[in-house]
Amino acid sequence: MIMPKENTNTMRALQGLENSSSSVRLQAALAVGTTPDPGFIGKLIERCATEPELYVRDMLTWALTRHSASMTVPILVDEVRSERAQARSQALHTLSKIGDRQAWPAITPVLLSDADDEVARSAWRAAVVLVPEGEKHELAVVLATQLGRGERETQLSLSRALIALGEVMLPTLGPATADLDPRVRTHAIATQRLWRDPDAGFVFAIEEAKRTVALGGARPEGAIGVADR
Template identity: 80%
Template sequence: MPKEGTNTMRVLQGLENSSSSVRLQAALAVGTTPDPQFVDKLVERCAVEPDFYVREMLTWALTRHPSSTTVPKLVDELRSERTQARSQALHTLSKIGDRQAWPAITRTLLTDADDEVARSAWRAAVALVPEGEESELAGVLATQLGRGERETQLSLSRTLITLGEVAMPILHAAMTDRDPRVRQHAIATERLLRNPDAGFEFAIEEAKRIVALGTTAQEG
């Protein structure tokens, strides 16, 4: 076998090695010397790779290849039934930053039942949203206020804050929602948007007090 073919086989085998350090080195090698023949394998590994650091290296390696080659394959992954395939493809698309992927960031993905997929979709959306469509995106994101645990809520708040002032009217509307969790999350996000140095924990605790006082006042 020619030397080039031997190197290719070594890299492909390395990406599937049982040792995470070997897989990491193989992904590093592909990113260091990009070659379109490896893109399919990189995308395939993103869907199943168990190690966080290796997944990050796989994403980096994909960003080193032409977006015209990687983006269509990553968009295809967004329809996968495997949650990691969707999540990692979204993460990689956000890093590539090619806005041609924007139409693939659907409401279905932004409201995905899996928190990690949804969070990845939020980050991808804010990175890819075309100028003029921020308000519509903020409206979809606002439907997720109150969702999940603290980490998920913080991710959503950060995404809305990145959108800036266009999110304000939508947050103000959510502050009157019937669900106290939605009201709390909206208030906390609005506080952070106005004062980024406040910190999420402080903002959410303040929001809880505001909602509790409002409820008490209404009952009184």
């Protein structure tokens, strides 16, 4: 029996997502996104958890955004509780791209402080996209607990997330500049500098902050004001 052309194309795309060639997987994800079909959603999310190539994962995410949020978001919300770090990270990344605030309750303090840096960074990015206006301060408080964490790339991600929240995050930085941990103080001061001068760049801000901390300087404990911008 000859299979309908639609079924043949579907099978070809599904098989392509598992191909050993990353270029074939990329083309398969592109094809799925170009012609969305609810039958692909499960496979796309499953592949996100194991796909080794970043550019292919980005295409998988794009393909998911091409499907109805009402169908993808509930499955992605379940995926953020996966035991596999990449599954959590990619699901969070995809939720941030979809931007449906119904996913907000899934962005828990546990995810925002996940032991895996990639998961935490994806959670920070998703959080600032999905957070309701009235919960931004509470989110800033949780994010501030991560100041000083990780290497420069991770710290930059956190600073960007805090700054994206706007002025509501300012009261969380003042106390952090008086923290006993010099890494926390340095990161908080660098974030303050980036807030006041976004064009300065994080490398400059962090090096200036290191010098400030090394010389024993930091802002007094408390919030910085809008006038400091």
